[in-house]
Amino acid sequence: MPGLFFSHNNMTDLNAKDDCKPGEGKIQKKKQKAFGTDLKNYLKCMVPHLESGIKSSSYRNAMLSAEEVMQWSQSLEKLLASQSGQGIFREFLRSEFSEENIEFWLACEDYKKTKSDRLQGKAERIYEEFVRADAIKQINIDYHTREATAKRAQDPTHSSFDEAQKTVFILMERDSYPRFLKSKAYLNLLNQLQINNSK
Secondary structure: OOOOOOOHHHHHHHHOOOOOOOOHHHHHHHHHHHHHHHHHHHHHHHOOOHHHHHOOHHHHHHOOOHHHHHHOOOOHHHHHHOHHHHHHHHHHHHHOOOOHHHHHHHHHHHHHOOOHHHHHHHHHHHHHHHHOOOOOOOOOOOHHHHHHHHHHHHOOOOOOOHHHHHHHHHHHHHHHHHHHHHOHHHHHHHHHHHHHHHO
16 A cells, blocks of 8 residues: 655644744644645545445345346346446455456446546546556556557547457456356355345
8 A cells, every 4th residue: 555645845834833823823823724634535535335335235236136137147237337237346356366458348338428628637547547557556468458558548539548448348357247147145145136026
């Protein structure tokens, strides 16, 4: 987990003694408040799924119907079209240590909706996080696709990651998705919803 990085000045300001000159007290308090806000925002970023994790699975399941969950077995597209489906599939991929695939796919979906003036920044982040050869969440794509995607990311358009996204989608469709449909996570959920419906 990355460490907390704050400027030396902020830390000095927080540790400053109360012997500041008259009128500096208010400035000091404002700086401390800003530091607290920065820390709070940093922690929110570090734990983006905290709120969703707090909700119980029974609450989440109450929002689902057996019909919707059965539709997930028709195609990976149907599974990924559902917010709940994305979440449950992501949990499954996490258990297989391959959640970078769905994270990349979702990042690409978000990227396609990005305003043109923000493409450069998002393209760089996606490339650094998923595509670069030594990326933290490196996706499993061949050398040719990686190189072509790197070139496209330098002069980004809305379709810069399409080839890599398609490759990752096919990988999930052929590999993880069939295992997901046979998994206890999926079958137990479906069974539970069918029992609830029959009551």
